[in-house]
Amino acid sequence: MTGGRYGTLSGARRTYATAADGFSGFVAPGFERVAREFGCNITERGDTGAAVSVYYEGAPVVDLVSGGCRTDSVQLVRSVTKSVVAVLAHVLAYRGVLDFDRPIAEVWPEFARNGKENIPIRWVFSHQAGVTALDRTLTVEDILAWDPAVAAVAEQRPNWEPGTAHGYHDLAFGWITGEILRRVTGRTVGTLVREELAVPLGLDLWIGLPDEVRPRLAQFLPAPPLSSEVQRDPRAKALRTSLADRASFASRALQNPDVSEVEHDPAYLRAEVPAANGVADARSLARLYAAFIGELDGVRLVDPKAVDAARREQAAGVDRVVGYYRRYATGFMLPDPTRPMAGEDTGCFGHYGMGGPLAFAEPEHRLAFGYTTVQQQSHAGADPRSRLLAEAARDCAREEY
Structure with missing residues (x-):
């Protein structure tokens, strides 16, 4: 169903938001629920400096940025990398x-x-x-x-x-x-990311940030104190205990070294740390996934058979490092109870980043999604900010399909 009624960005009917709404950007008809959830993130869920982008049938249908984040801002997306x-x-x-x-x-x-x-x-x-x-x-x-x-x-x-x-x-x-x-x-x-993905697709996406782009980088804000729910959660508590022991398996896997104090240093940003220091905006993440599952502006990265192979489950069960249930494809997370993307019953594949970022695609409904935020948060389960946005995008796409 590529080439559907949304067409290209210039041809789509859009509703525009302004700073008076607490965010700015556009929403195509049928995807207004995503904008409502984005507004609730700001007013009810403590979000700031956030952006969400949704592509449907290879066209942009949501592109929103909240206050505290410039329209051209980019940020570290951590493990989404x-x-x-x-x-x-x-x-x-x-x-x-x-x-x-x-x-x-x-x-x-x-x-x-x-x-x-x-x-x-x-x-x-x-x-x-x-x-x-x-x-x-x-x-x-x-x-x-x-x-x-x-x-x-x-x-x-x-x-x-x-x-x-x-x-x-x-x-x-x-x-x-x-x-x-x-x-x-x-x-x-x-170099490969730049030459094979970013340039052909027109993405603001780097592993190894050029110095001239660094002024556009939005820096993370500290997470609020842990809620009582997170403090009580046995999985989160066990992982915190393991991380506090530098000799533990989890610490040697997740904190060797601990880069949290240097994430915004020029030398770290300039280097290539392919598991953690990618820099992008939400729009580019959504565009990347849209081009992976279908045609985008005349570019198609792989065919549907390759997409199915990429998201086929390879491993599921208790993760030896984090200590709880996880599902993995070849390079991608698959939906699970703590990382559901748009729902455990969906064919989504993608990746989360610590503190908030999320990018994924759901080929069944020609949906691609990107979310970034500078406001770090910790939750015992799924982050409600990205979860509710993703579910809204899923529901809108299903209704339009």
Whole structure:
């Protein structure tokens, strides 16, 4: 149903919002509920400096920015960056450049150390490789330099028998996938994102932010104190306890090193940290997913068969790192109780970022979604800000379909 009644941005009927509403932008007829939820985020859910973008049938139907965020602002999207790398990898696989079932050691011989010689590329993207909690302590300087971090994962012995379990690979995801892509293409992941995705699709999207863009960067605001609900939640409490122990499995996977204090430093932004330091706006995230599941402005990244393969479930169950249920495809999160995207009953695939950001697509209803916010929040379950926006977009798309 591409090329539907919304057509192109210039041809779509739109309702415009102004700063007097608490946000500005446009909404196409039939998607007003998204704007209502966005307004409730501001007035009832403590959101600020936020943006939401929705594409339906390859056309923009929602593009809203709240007060505290300029219309040209960009921001760190943290682990949403992983899905940008995943889209890139699937594009390269579609072109025959990358084979997800090929052993990593065939393209990166140094990775074969300590029992890792048979791990296929796919298991890194699905968090099944078991190379996440590193024994070597890394510094921020190590990850900015790239080679020390890559050497650490090459040397690491698997934390479990690869392929028998899954556990969030966090920062290691970026080093391993980034090095694989560098080995098969001769280009860094940041260069690939720019040349293969951002330029062809007209995206404000970077892994490795150019200095000239940095003045547009909206910086995160601290999260409010933990609510009593979060403090009581046994899953959140167990994870906090593990993270406080620097020798724990979770800490070595999620905080080696802890980059929270340097996220806005020029050196960190300039570097390539493919698991965590992507910079984008909500519009570009939605456009990326729209181009992945269908045609966008004459560009189509892959065919429907490749999309189905990309979102096929690879792992499900209790995650060895975070300690609760997670589902993963090849490079993407799939809906689960704490990360439902537009609903556990949907065919969504995408990725969350710590503190708020979310991007996903639902091919069944030609829906692509991007949400960013500078206001960090912590919730025991799904963040109500993104959840309610996503559900509204889903319902509107279903009604229009």
